[in-house]
Amino acid sequence: MVKKKSKSKRQTLKDKYKIQHRVVETHRKRKKQAKRDAKAGIVRHDKKKKDPGIPNSWPFKEDLLNQISRSREREEEKKRLAKEQRRDGIQKLREHKAAGGTARTLEELMARAGRSREEFAAKGGGVEGDASGNRTENKPSLGQSSRRAYMRILREVVDSSDVILQVLDARDPAGTRVGRAVEEAILSRHDKRMVLVLNKIDLVPKDAVAGWLAHLRRSHPTLAMKAGTNQSRSAEVGRTKGESALKSSSGVGVEGLLSLLKNYARSSGEGSGKSKSCITVGIIGYPNVGKSSILNTLKRSRAVGVSPRPGFTTSLQEVVLDKSVRLVDSPGVVFDDSSDTKRGGDTSLGGHSLLRNCVDADAVDDPIPAVRGLLERCTVESLVMTYEIPAFPSGDVMTFLALVARRSGRKLKGGIPDKVGAARTVLRDWNAGKIKFYTSPPDAGMDDDEGGASAGGVDATIVSSFGEAFDVSKMKEMDRDALEGLPEDGMDFVEMKAPSAEEGANDGRSSREAARYLKGEVDDDDEMDEDSVGEGAGTAPAKKGAKSSNDAVADAEDYDFDDL
Template sequence: MKRPKLKKASKRVSCAKRYKIQKKVREHNRKLRKEAKKKGVSKRVKKDIGVPNSAPFKEEVLREAEQRRLKVGSSSCSPLSQVIDASDVVLEVLDARDPLGCRCPQLEEAVLQRGGNKKLLLVLNKIDLVPKENVERWIQCLQQEFPVVAFKASTLIRDKTVSRIDPSNEIQDKSRGAVCFGNGCLTELLSTYADNLQNEATLKVGVVGFPNVGKSSLINSIKGVMACNVGIKRGMTKLMQEVHILKNVKAIDSPGVVASPSNPPASMALRSLQVEEGSESALEAVRTLLKQCDKTQIMLQYTIPDYKNSLEFLTLLAKKRGFLQKGGVPNTEQAAITFLADCTGAKLSYHCKAPENLSLPAYMSDAVVAEMRNSWALNKLKAGNEETLKGVKFPSQSSSISFISKGPTAGLLSASDISEEKPAAAATEVEAEQNDENNEVTIDGQLPDNTAV
């Protein structure tokens, strides 16, 4: 029988030709390795796995490593001090979900102690993730010390060719979309202040705060293009960067404030870069944060059944999201990273209760409060905040998770700020966390050997 004619040529080759091709590929790869060796290019460095949970004196080892990292280059602290020195106005960006936890007393005190009549403004970012009543209470509470600007940064600016997005477009989702709210109020406030200086020098505005509060997103939203790199991962900004946002106003982007190791574990899980740098397990951070959240609201937010502990929560979340390893085993590590990204990124809605009576810190006084309010158009600021709150689509109180704040987070502005010993309060809380960890049981009734969840 005659073989029918094939429509396409066969891709099969003889063994001799296939072996010849494989030999050529091996020779080519060998040549590339020799050239890389001559140029001194080393192999890709493997990721540091960090300190195991079972290792003794883990806290001391991590603290010594942090001291060495800061002393070698001080790359995370020096730019921040430079930004404060070079700025006429400092914007401290706060996450509206935990405004008090985003405040750094050391940073605010350093700004107030600098000369040159520097001004400090508080920018309450990510207001679209908090119920409206809670945002209003926080504005009233915080403005007792500094002027407060309500803000919602744009989340869809991707490159330098994107033009400013029109907020009047009703088709876009105002709660999670690309529309920015509060930029008009902030730019008018800064422009008016710059005009009142009566000099031709450009007003320099430093943008500071802890990692992932939205410093770079704020600058991009005001500029209308992606002038600074942004991302879900914390610590995207490594060096200071100047960006002209107005004709007579220049913004200075800065790296995130380094959180002190003496802070409570819950504050470190949200404000530090330990998880990204591999010095802390994502499972530990999730276990700490879940104790600060309302359990019932967590179940409703992620649509999962009741869970006994953090490991079971991550197991259920991994199954629901399809995070499975070989053999269908739930990938709890990936689920933990996802949960942390929701907490620090612009996705998960949670809120903290604003204190009714907020006393002034030691570095503040009535004279300082009056000085910080001087030279600002406070009437325009109030009207601008009211206009911002009218335009943003807020989540309801029932759909937002109640979160217990640990108060202001201590920050490090230089390597010498690291204390040799951990404060007694922090040590007591760590012991309590360990006791709670020992009381937890997993699905099988036993704790893993090398994982604290």
């Protein structure tokens, strides 16, 4: 069939001029009408329809609004970080020019720094200096490297440090403490000292902090502290006391830690007759326990970057505190075994790692093991009061998730409760601090006689570890100042049960391998990579024949909420 010819766009001059005349006439009438409306005070709105937004009848409106809010917060965080990087870059460029450098722009300076890093890495180097004088190690990012890289950084921190500060989360000191094998490997060298720093004490009740201090001081000197966010270099930083200090941005317990480090710097080397002019203090611990925040608090400035996101610190960083103390910050390392299971084999250690905020909750494929571990260590009454849900059988994770899903309006097609989404919500709330919790110390029920005996043991431990120059009475006074203002009543918190074998809570296979590596017994790094996984691994690979959480959700019975 012959294709029909398209209509020509040609037109007569009569039609052309008619259209032009109509356009001009229309514009003239609109201008005339606008002048009349302006004199009469009439405002004519645009006839375009406005976006009505999200309908209130849509069942997932709240979730979508939360998602939009989180996206907006992430964009603002990116802009803030980019702004800080530009400001730091401009400062480095100024310092470079003041030192006689020839770079004219920031891009030229960064290009030169990149070439220097490549040349240094090609020569086999691992540590380089930046323009601010701090030391940064050229290491791959966490999550992409193997455990071998993390152990190499940790061993370098231990080798170069005279004092090791192990930072613990006051909400779960047992879960955020490295294994006993790793501690023994560090202390196997006669010139090493270890101090435990109980951070975030403002988030737990007073009795829990006091109990954990008494328990931890049986093995190592322990100090209570709250890292501050105040970047002022005033001499009053860290000297505020009471409830006002806990609610402010100032640090609490800073003076005690500073005096301890200064005291050790003065007394180091007295026994051998060789006094050190400067000591190096290494800061280690699990991700997101506040290592970088403590360093900034001691420095009284933003010396290193901090973020609530786990694994933000990706390299070794050295900061000069003063002429006698140097601080070394390190990335967090998880010592849990992802291949082992306990408590019947249905809860992996990776799930317990998620409860310590070692991994981003949004990046977890299967959050149900973490919630199962939460139910194992929390009472039903505390979770019922927190989420305002009916009582459920103890340990029944599927019923708990179904109730939470119903409470938050999370439903799938057909009105089925979204248990996976509810588990992710619980994990996100837990790691974000929306749920106040604390872990009771193992010896919370100790009587007065035992408490008095332990107090003497605490004093003996500190004196024998740090010499007679350390004033134990002053330490007790600082404890009273640090604990002043903490909440007395623990009813507003979710109480978690401490593990039965707290001292060996993290003494798994990975911890023993790390201890051997720190002692130098493992020379071949490949041996550590055969069965180990990188930091931040969420869960273990499923065993053959084991039922996954998705299968468990699919096989779970539908609950009659009216009977609960």
